[in-house]
Amino acid sequence: MSEIKHHLTDALLLSYAAGTLDEGFSLVAATHISLCDDCRARLESFEAVGGALVDECEGVALADNALEATLAMIDVVPVVASAATSPSAKCVFPSPLREYVGGDLDAVRWRPLGGGVKQAVLKTGGEDKVRLLSIPGGTAMPDHGHRGLELTMVLQGAFEDADGHFGRGDVEVADEDLHHTPVAVAGEVCICLAATDAPLRFKGLVPRMAQPFLGI
Amino acid sequence: MNVAIEEGAVPARAASYAGSVMQTDGPDNSSPENDRFVELVTRVRQNGDREAFAAVFRHFAPRVKAFLMKSGANEGLAEECTQEVMATLWTKAHMFDPTRASVSTWVFTIARNRKIDALRRIKRPEPEELPWGPEPEPDQVDVMTLRQESEKLAEAIASLPDKQRDLIQRAYFGDLSHAEIAEQTGLPLGTIKSRIRLALERLRHAMG
Numbered sequence: 001m002s003e004i005k006h007h008l009t010d011a012l013l014l015s016y017a018a019g020t021l022d023e024g025f026s027l028v029a030a031t032h033i034s035l036c037d038d039c040r041a042r043l044e045s046f047e048a049v050g051g052a053l054v055d056e057c058e059g060v061a062l063a064d065n066a067l068e069a070t071l072a073m074i075d076v077v078p079v080v081a082s083a084a085t086s087p088s089a090k091c092v093f094p095s096p097l098r099e100y101v102g103g104d105l106d107a108v109r110w111r112p113l114g115g116g117v118k119q120a121v122l123k124t125g126g127e128d129k130v131r132l133l134s135i136p137g138g139t140a141m142p143d144h145g146h147r148g149l150e151l152t153m154v155l156q157g158a159f160e161d162a163d164g165h166f167g168r169g170d171v172e173v174a175d176e177d178l179h180h181t182p183v184a185v186a187g188e189v190c191i192c193l194a195a196t197d198a199p200l201r202f203k204g205l206v207p208r209m210a211q212p213f214l215g216i
Numbered sequence: 217m218n219v220a221i222e223e224g225a226v227p228a229r230a231a232s233y234a235g236s237v238m239q240t241d242g243p244d245n246s247s248p249e250n251d252r253f254v255e256l257v258t259r260v261r262q263n264g265d266r267e268a269f270a271a272v273f274r275h276f277a278p279r280v281k282a283f284l285m286k287s288g289a290n291e292g293l294a295e296e297c298t299q300e301v302m303a304t305l306w307t308k309a310h311m312f313d314p315t316r317a318s319v320s321t322w323v324f325t326i327a328r329n330r331k332i333d334a335l336r337r338i339k340r341p342e343p344e345e346l347p348w349g350p351e352p353e354p355d356q357v358d359v360m361t362l363r364q365e366s367e368k369l370a371e372a373i374a375s376l377p378d379k380q381r382d383l384i385q386r387a388y389f390g391d392l393s394h395a396e397i398a399e400q401t402g403l404p405l406g407t408i409k410s411r412i413r414l415a416l417e418r419l420r421h422a423m424g
Contacts (some may be wrong), residue, residue: 018388019328023338034344043343044316050328050388051321052370059278060285063295067273071266073303096341125338 004036006163006170012151013039017046023126024195027100028151028171031193034094035169092156097193100124101132105156105191108132115139130195135159135184148197150174152182157190159183250363253319261309269306272319277302280327286389287331297334301327315351315358318366 008016008029015021016029033039063069091098092105100122101107110118116136124130135141137157152159153171161180166172174180184190253275259268280301284294304326312322332340373381 014387017328019332019336019340020387023341027341030341030343040343040346044321047325048318048321048366048369049373049384050324051318052366052373053385053388054276054279054283054324054327055320055370056374057279057282057286060282060291060294062277062281062298066277066295066299067270070273070277070299070302071269073299074269074306095344099341 003167004038004169006166006172007036008032008039008042008171009173010042012173013042014046017043017050022128022197023124024122024128024130025149025151025197026126027096027122027124027130028153028193028195030096031094031155032153032169032171034096092191097155100130108134110134117141128195128197130193133190133192133194135182135190135192137184137188137190138186140181140183147176150194150196152192152194155191155193157188158185159190159192160185250318250366254314254359254363257305257309257312257314257319257322260306261312272305273302276305276319276323280323283324283327283389284331284335286385288335289331293334297327297330301330304330313351313354315354315362318362321366 012021012025012029016026021029033043093101098104101120108120110120110132112118116139118134119131121129121131133141135157141159151171151173152166154166154168156168158165158167159182160166161172161182163172163174163180165185166182172182253272256265256268256272259265260272277298281294281298284297285291289297301323305323308326312319317325329340332338373384376384
């Protein structure tokens with residue numbers, strides 16, 4: 001856990017704490033925080049700011065019968081049992097990601113992208129796109145830039161690009177300024193969770209033509 | 217007469233530590249208000265105490281409603297969601313951990329989740345729970361430390377210039393996007409110790 005070197009930015013943690021981050025980015029944030037105590041502590045600090053803001057809010061009066069109505073609701077709603085912590089230690093995916101996949105790594109329904117690279121688009125209600133990527137060790141992803149923001153988190157294996165070495169738990173925050181060519185480090189297949197808010201911009205002609213079909 | 221030093225070295229030290237940064241009235245800077253809410257939530261959890269719940273409701277429900285309306289809910293929806301948020305406090309009272317969050321922070325996270333669900337109609341993926349849950353008997357020193365830090369944070373936010381506080385409110389109450397938060401320019405926030413300093417420094421980074 002302490003080996004994580006690439007973290008979420010403060011702006012991302014604030015947006016996630018405030019609840020303004022879109023669903024795909026939030027999934028990457030939740031997955032990273034599940035493995036990263038540092039970002040969890042920073043998230044809690046940002047949530048404390050939210051608590052202080054709510055506390056200093058000037059209240060708006062509720063309906064006259066609001067308390068009675070709430071108590072009536074309590075009478076019919078069962079007390080929530082403590083979340084059973086499923087044994088996560090042996091899983092590749094932390095629990096928020098397992099919920100979207102419907103299981104761990106072996107439950108992913110991959111679609112080939114060519115060159116041994118595979119992807120699985122995860123369904124969200126948000127406008128951003130989030131997908132899993134499987135890249136054989138030693139393979140390069142197509143060189144691409146971004147119109148918006150791209151978060152890429154490593155779940156297994158590792159990749160390297162101009163920004164450094166990214167291993168399990170590390171998250172790369174890429175924006176329009178970064179044009180990068182991630183290469184999976186030789187050895188174990190590299191599994192990444194990637195979220196984007198705008199289509200990627202590929203440099204080569206062929207990936208550009210294939211883009212609409214790949215859904216990336 | 218400095219009573220606290222005789223009664224317990226740890227609270228006295230914690231208080232003077234905080235006091236070295238921000239002037240306080242001596243070692244006794246306890247907040248009856250915040251303690252009261254921790255105690256009330258404990259009574260809800262342990263005894264299903266409806267009077268305690270009503271007291272929590274009277275303080276927080278109007279604030280939650282204001283928060284939801286500032287976030288874009290009309291009054292009818294805000295009223296409905298506030299009641300649901302307050303009912304959730306009851307059903308999840310056993311999950312409240314006073315060593316990790318103040319009651320206000322806990323209420324904020326529940327209201328925020330309801331806001332995402334009701335207003336934005338998307339899910340909010342939650343991080344994996346830590347393997348340990350709230351202790352049956354939370355460590356009182358931890359509870360007090362967290363309380364003091366929460367108070368310092370509230371004071372620090374209250375003392376911000378209007379323009380900056382407004383910016384932070386907009387970031388939290390929903391009409392600043394991630395990109396806009398990342399673009400905002402610096403928030404000069406004085407030097408405050410511990411986690412609060414961290415929170416405020418982080419806030420400054422996040423806004424600029």
